[in-house]
Amino acid sequence: MAKQIDEKTLAILSRVTVEGNVIFLTCGQLDRKEYLAVNAVLENMGGKWNKKAKGHVYDGDPTDALEQVLLSGEIVPPQKYGYFPTPPELAQHVVALAEVEPGQAVLEPSAGQGGIADHLTGCAVSCVELLPDNAKVLRDKGYHLLHEGTFFDVLPAPEYDRVVMNPPFEKQADIDHVLHAWKFVKPGGRLVAIMASSVAFRENRKTVEFRELLERYGFMEHNPAGSFKASGTMVNTVTVVMDKAA
Template identity: 30%
Template sequence: MTAHAKAIQDHLAACRLNDNKIFLPDYQIPASDFPQVKRAIEGIGGTWTTREQAYVFTASPDALYQRICRGEAINLERSYRKKTQFFWTGRPVLDVIEQYIFIPRDARMLEPSAGRGAIASYFRDLYPNYSWQLDCCELDQENRQHLEEQGFNLVGSDFLEMPRPERGYHVIIANPPFSKGQDVRHFNRMYQMLAPGGRMAVIMSTGWRTSADPEAKDLRDWLDYFFHEIIDLPRGSFKEAGTNIDTCLVILDKPLDEAY
């Protein structure tokens, strides 16, 4: 162990744990060491609160605190994002999507795999006076609770298992999970739920465009029969959400004469 790493452990050990709060040491942590101490405490879920002059947690972090004091690196947020594939859609990407979307006053819109509803919130704010149907589907329980608190209508959990509604959606906008070809499978399922004449706008990884995977190849071949557009999003569009994967926006319209 380096002298610097040992110093960080000593600073963490000098903190005081009281119920769901971690108080910093009574002495001032050197400026060169503080960023790593801060990162370690925030990594186990702490949020600095000026009023408390402490890092506050939703529950006692005792076990996690002992682990970082022993030098273990923990990043709960990154682990959560990796597990759930939750990489939220930022405003610059939403502004791009909006250029391709027209929403009638009586539209039925769906955000599958909605996360915390970044897409749904954006369009609800754009059309606050619309009496339209805005549905969300989300698997993660914590995110589902957040969506309900925001007043969104939850119509399913696992989108790939969600039953088709009696009537299709006029608009489907999504940022689905990408790993292991999930974006391709979600894309196909979205099309099944799209009403004739409807439009879907789906953020996808760029990998399906060159992948030898049979599902990706089938999608490329199938898209050739339809009007569609592929817009490459700027590199780093999801950096703030925790990933640098290259992404694109796929726009697809369902023909009016295609049965639902």
């Protein structure tokens, strides 16, 4: 069973610097307990402290392995966090948070095979999906496919009462997707997005600026641990809700 990493250690790890195959701690002086916790994670990722390099040295670029640790909050084997369908219980929850009404125009970017759209009964649902096999499933289900390809190719226009989404998480792509999706919400509309839990604690500029935006327009709640277990990942997630003024 993968070992859970505490949030303080994750926050420290989110501020490290990666140069080539070396990870450098750049968050100032740590006390012994903090260092031992961070060192344990870095070593489990395959790194070894090198006094001469003044950092943890890896056989290759540790960026992806570090990203997986920050996404999952666990020491797990590296894997790509791309398409993971939204489990039914979580899909129902985010749709409830969206407070959709019959007849409303709703956009689901990165729609997958309609894991969220399937719960948007009575709404005029438009989908965007990158993967051809998933796009075919959406068409077969009768959904309006606004675009087959990357969401960023779609020119934003504030035409939707609701945007409900489960974007890709890898390398903080979820922030980029949510910021783009926000441009599609009409005045008085709402956006609800599942995001990686690292958006709650990472301290890089991109994350901090996103949290500042969220403070102005909405709120964040943590989803139960293991919410995506049925979809093949233990990545920890939050749900973000943002309202656009009428």
